[in-house]
Each structure stands twice: as C-alpha cells, then as structure tokens.
Amino acid sequence: xxxxxxxxxxxxxxxxxxxxxxxxxxxxxxxxxxxxxxxxxxxxxxxxxxxxxxxxxxxxxxxxxxxxxxxxxxxxxxxxxxxxxxxxxxxxxxxxxxxxxxxxxxxxxxxxxxxxxxxxxxxxxxxxxxxxxxxxxxxxxxxxxxxxxxxxxxxxxxxxxxxxxxxxxxxxxxxxxxxxxxxxxxxxxxxxxxxxxx
Amino acid sequence: xxxxxxxxxxxxxxxxxxxxxxxxxxxxxxxxxxxxxxxxxxxxxxxxxxxxxxxxxxxxxxxxxxxxxxxxxxxxxxxxxxxxxxxxxxxxxxxxxxxxxxxxxxxxxxxxxxxxxxxxxxxxxxxxxxxxxxxxxxxxxxxxxxxxxxxxxxxxxxxxxxxxxxxxxxxxxxxxxxxxxxxxxxxxxxxxxxxxxxxxxxxxxxxxxxxxxxxxxxxxxxxxxxxxxxxxxxxxxxxxxxxxx
Numbered sequence: 001x002x003x004x005x006x007x008x009x010x011x012x013x014x015x016x017x018x019x020x021x022x023x024x025x026x027x028x029x030x031x032x033x034x035x036x037x038x039x040x041x042x043x044x045x046x047x048x049x050x051x052x053x054x055x056x057x058x059x060x061x062x063x064x065x066x067x068x069x070x071x072x073x074x075x076x077x078x079x080x081x082x083x084x085x086x087x088x089x090x091x092x093x094x095x096x097x098x099x100x101x102x103x104x105x106x107x108x109x110x111x112x113x114x115x116x117x118x119x120x121x122x123x124x125x126x127x128x129x130x131x132x133x134x135x136x137x138x139x140x141x142x143x144x145x146x147x148x149x150x151x152x153x154x155x156x157x158x159x160x161x162x163x164x165x166x167x168x169x170x171x172x173x174x175x176x177x178x179x180x181x182x183x184x185x186x187x188x189x190x191x192x193x194x195x196x197x198x
Numbered sequence: 199x200x201x202x203x204x205x206x207x208x209x210x211x212x213x214x215x216x217x218x219x220x221x222x223x224x225x226x227x228x229x230x231x232x233x234x235x236x237x238x239x240x241x242x243x244x245x246x247x248x249x250x251x252x253x254x255x256x257x258x259x260x261x262x263x264x265x266x267x268x269x270x271x272x273x274x275x276x277x278x279x280x281x282x283x284x285x286x287x288x289x290x291x292x293x294x295x296x297x298x299x300x301x302x303x304x305x306x307x308x309x310x311x312x313x314x315x316x317x318x319x320x321x322x323x324x325x326x327x328x329x330x331x332x333x334x335x336x337x338x339x340x341x342x343x344x345x346x347x348x349x350x351x352x353x354x355x356x357x358x359x360x361x362x363x364x365x366x367x368x369x370x371x372x373x374x375x376x377x378x379x380x381x382x383x384x385x386x387x388x389x390x391x392x393x394x395x396x397x398x399x400x401x402x403x404x405x406x407x408x409x410x411x412x413x414x415x416x417x418x419x420x421x422x423x424x425x426x427x428x429x430x431x432x433x434x435x436x437x438x439x440x441x442x443x
Binding site for chain 1: 205208209210211212214215216217218219222241242243244245248249250251252253254255256257258259262263265266267269270271273274275276277278279349350367368399400
C-alpha cells in the first residue's frame with residue numbers, strides 16, 4: 001500500500017481526534033470551507049483508498065471520491081455524533097458512492113452485452129490480504145483473524161467487491177440467504193473484537 | 199412478504215456494507231424506520247466495517263483537493279433534517295387527472311431523491327412512512343420481477359395499501375421524443391394510466407391509482423407527455439397472478 005496518511009480519528013476511542021472530525025463536520029455544515037478543507041486533509045486518503053479498492057480504475061475512483069466529498073459537504077448537517085462516529089459516517093458515504101458506480105457500470109455493460117456470464121474470479125481472501133501495516137492495522141488484522149475464513153471471504157466480496165449478498169452467495173456457491181448471515185455474523189464479531197459500535 | 203419479514207433483521211450486515219440490491223434496500227430502509235434494534239445494529243456494523251479502511255488508505259492526487267474545494271464553494275450545505283416531507287404521490291382525486299403528469303413526475307423524483315440519496319442514518323422512527331414505503335413494507339406485499347429491455351424491474355403491490363410500486367434498475371433511455379408509461383390493468387383487460395417513468399436508469403415509482411383490484415401492470419412506450427390509452431403494445435406486462443409473496 002502507498003503511504004498511509006495519519007488519520008486524526010480513532011473510531012475506537014473518544015479521543016480528541018474523533019471529536020475533531022465531528023467538530024469539523026459541524027463547522028462545514030455551517031458553510032465553513034476551511035474546516036471542510038481540514039476535514040478533507042484528515043480523511044481523503046481513507047475515503048479514496050476504499051473507493052479505489054472498490055472501483056479499481058484510478059480515474060473513476062477520483063471522480064467518485066470527488067462526488068463523495070461533495071455529498072459530505074452538502075449533507076454535513078445530517079451527521080449526528082450521538083449516532084456513530086464521524087469517520088464511519090464519511091466511509092459510509094464513500095462506500096455507497098463507490099458501489100453505486102460499479103453497479104451502474106455493470107448494468108450498462110450488461111445491457112450492451114446481453115447477459116454477462118458469472119465468471120468473475122472468486123476472490124481469494126482479499127480482506128485479510130489488505131490488512132497489513134500500521135499499528136491500528138495490526139489490531140484490525142487480529143480481529144480479522146478471529147473471523148472464519150468463510151466470513152472473511154463473504155465480507156471481502158461485499159465490502160471491497162461491491163457485490164450484493166445474493167451475488168456473493170452465487171459466487172461462493174452458497175444457498176441464497178447464507179451469505180447475508182455470514183456477512184452479518186462476521187461484522188458482529190469484528191465489531192465486538194474491535195470494541196467499536198455500542 | 200412473509201419470508202422477507204421473518205428474515206429482515208438478518209439484513210443488517212448486508213445493508214451496512216451496501217450489499218443489498220435496490221429493491222431490498224428500499225424495503226430494508228422502510229423497515230429501519232420502524233425498528234430501533236436494527237438501526238442500532240446497523241450503526242455498530244458500519245463502525246466495524248469502517249475499521250477495515252485503515253489498511254487501505256491511499257492519498258488521492260493533490261489536484262483532487264483543488265477540485266473538491268472548488269466544487270463546494272458552489273454548493274450550499276443542506277439544512278438539518280427536521281421532519282421528512284417526502285411526497286406521498288397521492289394528490290386529491292378531483293384535480294388529479296389534470297395535474298397528473300406533473301405530479302407524477304414530481305412525486306417520483308421526490309421519492310427517488312428520498313430513496314436513493316445516501317443516508318447513513320435513517321430518520322427518526324416517529325416519521326410517517328411514505329406511501330411507497332408502506333407498500334414495500336406491507337405484510338401482504340406481493341411482487342413480480344421481469345427483465346425489461348435489459349433492466350431488472352419489479353412491481354410490488356399491496357392490496358391492503360391499494361397501491362403498487364415499480365422498482366427499476368438500469369432502464370435504458372426511452373427513444374427520442376418518447377417516454378415509458380405505466381398502466382394498471384383491470385380484469386376486463388382495460389389499461390388505466392398509472393404514471394410516467396422519469397428519465398434515468400433507476401427508479402422507485404409509486405403507481406397512480408388504486409391497484410388493489412388490478413390484474414397486472416404494463417409498460418408501454420408513448421409520445422412525451424404520455425397517452426390516455428396505450429398507442430403501442432406493452433414492452434412488459436407484470437401479471438399479478440404470477441406474483442410471489
């Protein structure tokens with residue numbers, strides 16, 4: 001992975017970093033462009049890295065990151081720190097934009113080429129692979145290791161691949177309905193191991 | 199939808215990582231509005247997923263910062279959500295006919311904005327469900343799915359709610375000067391206009407009119423503005439006798 005920009009947000013603690021992001025969002029919602037620039041500096045690597053991971057094409061990923069930050073600016077007033085961390089809110093917007101982009105591209109290519117055969121390579125354990133350096137990443141890796149291989153695979157295809165749980169089930173040759181349970185069980189374990197969320 | 203209702207709580211994880219298709223997402227978001235436990239769980243699972251991004255961070259090119267900051271200078275931040283005013287698409291009956299095309303398009307756009315906008319958090323449970331959400335979430339909802347012109351489309355109808363909703367994903371553009379028009383079919387085979395599909399590929403549309411006794415929903419290609427009766431053969435007919443719950 002290219003260099004990691006330090007992120008002043010610790011989603012797992014109530015440190016000043018987390019407060020800062022929320023505060024920057026609040027200032028942004030009141031039209032404070034310099035606060036938004038600081039927010040961008042603090043989080044753009046994280047948002048862009050996820051978008052790039054899902055979209056893959058660098059030029060398109062830049063467009064999507066740009067769209068995501070515009071959306072963040074427009075909707076900053078809807079962030080409520082009582083309901084979750086600022087970082088999670090930002091990543092949710094970035095991820096959703098990225099997934100919308102790959103699905104729209106897929107729908108248009110499917111229209112052009114009749115039906116597309118289900119031959120996407122079934123991903124190897126992408127999630128575990130991605131998790132490498134940094135101290136925080138070590139915690140994440142540790143948490144990922146607590147998941148079953150099947151849970152990691154399903155979460156990887158959904159989160160990084162942008163596939164629906166129905167597609168994930170088909171790709172992994174699972175009964176319909178099984179993938180959504182794996183994704184949920186895996187995320188619950190990740191949440192509990194990382195001590196985030198509730 | 200019985201199977202759906204039983205399982206719907208299990209969709210929190212898939213929803214948290216955007217692994218639902220448009221129809222499931224619309225249904226699950228309707229459910230989220232009324233299920234506190236699922237909202238809490240979704241929030242926690244999103245926190246969990248966002249921890250994964252620590253390992254994938256990649257700084258975007260420096261020019262992107264300039265583009266983003268130039269963008270935002272031109273855009274006004276939205277106000278906080280106070281209450282939701284998503285159009286219900288149910289104008290008064292007397293004036294409905296005359297205003298119908300405008301209202302239908304406006305209502306559909308409002309619904310699309312409501313359903314498609316990225317909403318990391320749902321509104322408070324106190325807000326009333328929209329007519330579309332009530333149909334999608336109705337215990338008696340039944341649906342028929344078809345591939346229309348390469349697009350994935352589903353009609354969901356609730357007799358109890360008297361309404362039907364069309365969810366389309368990846369609709370190709372209508373031909374020049376044409377528009378897709380929706381119809382409700384009665385048991386005599388008569389087709390009653392039920393609204394026009396706005397431009398663009400992805401829609402969740404509340405059909406105009408009472409669908410409780412309809413036998414099906416049709417889509418035809420009509421001149422811009424729509425027609426009072428179909429001027430071409432349907433490109434799709436959703437037959438409610440084939441609906442699944």
